[in-house]
Amino acid sequence: MGRNVRKRRSPLAVRAIAASAALAIGGGGLVWANFYASAHEENSSPNTTKAATAQVATISCPDVGQKLTNVPNKARGEVDGELATLDQQITAAYQRLATTRDAQTRDASFVQNAILGPLKNNRSVIIDRIKLEISRVGGNAPSSLDGLSSCTGTPASQTNAGWGNNGQNNGGQNNGGTASPAPSPSASASAGGQQGGGQQTGNGGQAGNGPLAADFVDITKVQANVPRKARTRAGGSTGTFTTSCGVNANKKFNTDNVIVAPGVSNGAHHLHDYVGNQSNDAFANNDTFAAAKTTCANQGDKSTYYWPVVRIQNGTQDFDQNNDGGGKEGNVGQIQQVKQAQIKFVGSAKSQVVAMPKFLRIITGDAKTTTNGLANANAHWSCTGFENKVQLTQQYPICPRGSTVVRTFAFQSCWDGVNIDSANHRTHVAFADAQGNCGNGFKAIPQLTMRLVYGFRAPTLQNGQIKNAYAVDGFPEQLHKAATDHDDFINVFDDNLMNKMVNCINKGQRCK
Structure with missing residues (x-):
């Protein structure tokens, strides 16, 4: 319905x-x-x-x-x-x-x-x-x-008051954290940026609202911080299911967010990339999603996967430089298309998984961590060749030659067994604890994981200056901090394909 x-x-x-x-x-x-x-x-x-x-x-x-x-x-x-x-x-x-x-x-x-x-x-x-x-x-x-x-x-x-050193969220999944303590007050107060018209501002970035030099770190100078995964126990589910939905070659973009602001144009105030379902906008409903076309290779997956775009702030503008959600709201620079968008569902360390309900909505991460703190931050930034060593939440990595930026997300994997959404879009799902347990009567569902790989040239940081900075789109007042990154998902798998996914994961198989 x-x-x-x-x-x-x-x-x-x-x-x-x-x-x-x-x-x-x-x-x-x-x-x-x-x-x-x-x-x-x-x-x-x-x-x-x-x-x-x-x-x-x-x-x-x-x-x-x-x-x-x-x-x-x-x-x-x-x-x-x-x-x-x-x-x-x-x-x-x-x-x-x-x-x-x-x-x-x-x-x-x-x-x-x-x-x-x-x-x-x-x-x-x-x-x-x-x-x-x-x-x-x-x-x-x-x-x-x-x-x-x-x-x-x-x-x-x-x-930066209240930001912990590791950015751990309430589900215990976000253990990557920052490469170093949060930028010092003096650094935050003094760092600035060049505005598009040449006017210097105090908030950094091409549009004067970030990022700052302090928002970047050379990943080769960061100590390893990736924790061990929860050990799979007897009764756990070790299989995986991979769906291939492309890299937004269709260039489907909008600044809506149908989960948080249904019926409101520009409800996100920033631009999203979309793969999968091609009818996602502010006015879509479940019937719209069910009848839509999909970019996924398996047509049984009409789910919608969407995330904020990344832009290079190199002095250029893109198609939305004069649009709401774009340049009008401080989201400026050249949009970067992902080179790979790997979407995989994995199992639970402690139990078998149950099918996700159709039209389940999940948001992971928090677009407003500059306001809310890091309790719900759950995006990870790293570089190819470093992903098993370093994962960051509070800073963007500067990757060495031959390596490129990677964003990863591991969505909430426990469901309350009843609701496809909740009033604050969080309480109907939760993270498993460090041992892989779902609490409060929640049930383990296939955990969506996403890995987005880019190919742009690394920025350079010298003498307190960052050149060719990149940043994730966001609400303008959130200053394009790395910790504001987030990802959205609405399940539109048909019943047969969802059942196949659950069986594959529970039987320890690798399926597509």
């Missing part, structure tokens, strides 16, 4: 909401602004990120969506729409901050008076709407929502 899709909110309506909530920041994010930009910085080429003397400040807003763990099904469409409005407000506020540096320099109270005060009121309006939608269908909104309207200004020295 297809998922109910709420009435489409037109782009004009979204803009109207953003305009009516001018300066409001919602959803959850850190918004950066230059308070004292140096007038004496020497410009360099557009593909260079260099040290700057600008001081930066952040505005930290609670992530409302992560607090909504129990929203009645009848209210989820409207609640998702309101959460998307909060994200739109973040974007509008970030753009305003980026264009009011002079005012901030002249008036020390500008951010407080022009942003933080109005921000609390505007967020309260949206949060009240969320509470109303929940109560309207008989649900009870969390009492904690009332405390999520306020945002606080935060100095740059605190932007």
Whole structure:
């Protein structure tokens, strides 16, 4: 049965909401602004990120969506729409901050008076709407929502507070972590970048919102940090099932996210690569997915696999340089197509696996770790030839000659046995523990793993400058940090192929 899709909110309506909530920041994010930009910085080429003397400040807003763990099904469409409005407000506020540096320099109270005060009121309006939608269908909104309207200004020295040394998430799967301790406050505060028009900024990157030189590390100088895998016990499942769905040769891109923001154009605020199902956009539903074409070699797999694109910030722009979700929101540079997209499902160290329910939705990683911390970070960055030694979550690797960048994801492998989604898109699935156990009555399902291999030239880091930096697309206020990487999946295997997958994995076979 297809998922109910709420009435489409037109782009004009979204803009109207953003305009009516001018300066409001919602959803959850850190918004950066230059308070004292140096007038004496020497410009360099557009593909260079260099040290700057600008001081930066952040505005930290609670992530409302992560607090909504129990929203009645009848209210989820409207609640998702309101959460998307909060994200739109973040974007509008970030753009305003980026264009009011002079005012901030002249008036020390500008951010407080022009942003933080109005921000609390505007967020309260949206949060009240969320509470109303929940109560309207008989649900009870969390009492904690009332405390999520306020945002606080935060100095740059605190932007990495709370980030652990290994980035371990709550499922114990993300053990790669950072190559070194998080960048020092002074490094974060002083690193800057070259904007496309030659204007120096304090947040790094070609568009002035990252990445910084501190976001990169020479992988040859990183100590091995990959832990041992859980040992397979008697009764475990050791088989694998591989599906081949191409590398997005069709160039299917959009800035939607049908899981998080169904019915909302540009709900992701960044560009996604897609393989598999070819009908994935903001307005698709289960019936749409079932009837779609697929790029997968086995036509029984109409699943949709999608992830943020990677771009090289070499001074060039791509087709979306003037589009929402693209250049308008700080996602700039030359889009890099993956050379390999390896999709494999694996078993459980402790038990047999059961079939995934059709239309199961899973998001792994967190696009807002700059706000939320690393609890749900689950993307790994490495280089060919180093994958068994070093995996990173908080920094991008600089690969040696003959080696190239690899992104890997290991999705949640435990399912609650009932739901294909949850209000915060997390609590219906979970990671197994370090020994491979699923807790809380959850069942082991085939674990989706993805390995994305690129072929672009490595950036260079010299004297605090990063040339030809690359970065994953993201929400503009998240500053293109490596830890914000994430991956999305909706299961649209037909029953016969899903059963084949389960049998192969449980019998220890290698199947395609």
